[in-house]
Amino acid sequence: MLTDTNLKSKVDQLWDKLWTGGLSNPMDAIEQFSFLLFLKRLDEAEDLRERQAKRRKQEDYQPQIPLEMRWRHWTQMKADNALSHIKNKVFPWLKEMGNPENQEETNGMDNSENQEEANENKSSFSQYMQTAEFKINKSSLLIEACKAIDEMKISEQNQDVQGDLYEYLLSKLSIAGRNGQFRTPRHIIQMMVEMVEPKPTDRIGDLAAGTCGFPVNAYQYILEKHTSPEILYDDKGQKQLVGNMLSPEEAEFLQTQALTAYDNDSGMTMLRIGSMNLMLHGIEHPRFFYKDTLSKYFDDKQTLDLVLMNPPFKGAVDPGDAHPTLAGKSKKSELLFLHLILRVLDMGGRCAVIVPDGVLFGSSKAHVEIRKKIIEENRLDGVVSMPSGVFRPYAGVSTAVLLFTRGGTTDRIWFYDMEHDGFSLDDKRQPVAENDIPDILNCWRHRFDAEFTTQNEERLAELKMQIAPLKAKRLLLLKEINRLTFENAVAPADDEPTRIALEADNQLLAQLHEQMTPLQAEINQLNRQFWVSKVQVKGNKYDLSASRYRQIEQDEEFYDSPQVTMKRLLNLEEVMAAEVREMEGLLE
Structure with a gap:
């Protein structure tokens, strides 16, 4: 979520420059911006590696990026020389980045089956960059664009900037949200990742990856959990995710096999940007492939241990193109993806997936069938209901996170009814103090802890005892205020005692509300998480709406x-x- 107004302003200015500079196709402008941003961040990443090497006193450190390819080198050239240099040297080098050592061998394969296998083993970045073009043809535009990116000070932003900027540019095109395809807020991705706790040996996948926010965050989570505490933060307090506690085998698996992502963007822009995002975060050979995972051409079965994703909402799939295992299940993409997830997960595999609220309570045969399948044939671990503003300004739909495990038995289901995610729930999405996510994570980790549950129950009982006399006093005050309000209305204009008494009681009521508000807020917080038995859910046609089961005590009026x-x-x-x-x- 791009919330920095200054950064937005600079992006707007760069957008105008690219547009007036000849990039009249909006997607071309976005892609060329992404290439430049990638080159800038590669330079910053090399800086970081050099600082880490110096900190560890690695005198034999060899730079991974040649000096002549670095942003700081060619942006200091004269405009015409810089354009020639980037077209003839930097961009050709960029297109070959991420190729494995055996690229020449795999490129020599002739038959289509072997070629497809070669592509699967080839870095997705180099694969999709082969047809990429550097379309900035004016030297003055190149220099202006580079200066604008420098002024953005992207390395100082505490967020997944490339994805956020891409999302913002899409919103300017009125494309974001089309067919339900919009970027998942990073704090929601992080919440989901922390709830499923990816492991270094997990085969992790996203079947509709977009800018690859889920794979990136899963990778960072694993590195952080396997970085020694004493070196996790540098002198400036910034995290250094080096994963030094990973075994050589785990590190190799994490780099080469752990993360797999797919997207069906036929224009390849999304695939290039997602691959760049993975590379910028340390995945040297990204596995991000062009495939429609709902189609008959995607046959994967039991190939993943963990699925993290936000499938497109609202999409409708052509039954004739759907995979045989999905055909006839539904035409709605959000339902078909759930069936697909169950197919690609290995036994014991876990999933955290975002679904629109309609999936939770839809009464159609297809809706009930998938909920029944998840509950009766697998283990539904949890449901986190999210407020409708989470995906604003692109969509106002209410959503939820489903957490389930392939196989197993569902006896009871953990629910959390989120009311705040740390941002305003309007189109502006400004940071606010109210945030349920830390409580969600705490409650999720301790959901089987009897002591934690007992403490919560005892605290809830204590709060109710504290607030009960205040509520009783409130009723008496309301009765008196009601009486005085009537008497003041019918009294003569000079009846001061009644008016003064009414004002005094209203002040007392305001003070009483100030006393009650923090107590009631904590009561509400403690009531947001709860368990529901499978029997109860089954009796409601497998309805998974948190509002159906959450017990909220209404204040007596x-x-x-x-x-x-x-x-x-x-x-x-x-x-x-x-x-x-x-x-x-x-x-x-």
Whole structure:
């Protein structure tokens, strides 16, 4: 989520420059921006490696990027020389980045089956960069664009900047959100990753990866968990994810086989950007492939130990193109992806997937069938219901995270009804203090901890005891305020005592609410997580809506008795009659 207004302004300025500079195709502008951004961040990554080597006193460190290919080198050239250099040297070098050593051998394969296998073993970045073009043809535009990127100070941003910038550019094109394809906020991705706890030996996949936010965060999580605490942070307090506690076999597996992603962007822009994102975060040979994973051409079965993804919502799949295992299940992509996930997960494999709320409570045969399949044939571990603003400004749909394990038995299901994610739930999505995610993670980790549950129950009982007398006092105050409000309305204009008494009671009520608010907020927080039995869910046609099961205590509202209301109506009638008589006297 790109929230920095200054950064947005600079992106807008660069966008205008690319547009007026001849890149009239919006997707071309986005792609060329991505290439430049990638080159800039490669330079910054080399800087980081050099600092780490110096810190570890590695005097024999050899740079991974030749000096003549580095941003700091060619951006200092004269404009015409810089354009020639990037077209003739830097970009050809960039297109070959990420190739494994056996590339020449794999390129020599002739038959299509072997070629497909070769492509699977080849870095997705080099594979999809073969047809890429550097389309900036004006030297002045190149220098202006590079200066603009320098001014963005992207390395200082504490976020997945490349994906965020790409998302922002798409939003300017009114493309983001089309067919439900929009970028998952990074803090939601991180929450999901922490809940499933990826391991170095897991085969991790995203079947509709976009900019590869899930694979990137899974990779970073594993590195962080396997980096010694004493070197995790550098002198500036920035994380150094080196994974020094990984065994050589784990490190090799993590680099070459652990992460696999797919996307069906036929224009290849998404595949290039996602591959660049993986490389910038340390995956030297990305495995991000062009495939429609719902189609009959994707046959994978039991090939993954962990699926992390946010499938496209709203999409409809052509039944004739769907895989035989999916054909007839539904036309809705969000339902078909759930069937697909169950197919590609190995036994015991885990999943964290975002679904629209309709998946949780839809009454169609297809909706009920997939929920039943997950619950009856597998283990549904948890449901995190998210508020409707999480995907704004691109979509206002309410969503949830389903966490399940292939195989196993579902006896009861853990729910959390999230109300705040740390950002405002409007289109601006500004940071706010209210954030349930730390509590979600804490409750999830301790969900089987009897002591944790007991402490929560005891605290809840204590809070209810504290707030009960305040609520009783509130009802009495409301009764008195109601009485005074009526009396003030019918009293003469100079009746000061009634007005003063009403103001005093309203002040007391405000003070009482100040006392109750923190207590009620903590009660609500403790009630957001709860367990629901399988029997109960089955009895509701496998409905997984948190709102159906969450028990919320409603505050008792004050209502006057009918007798009091009738008495006041009579009193009001008498006052009105007196005023009418007074007006008649004036007319005489």
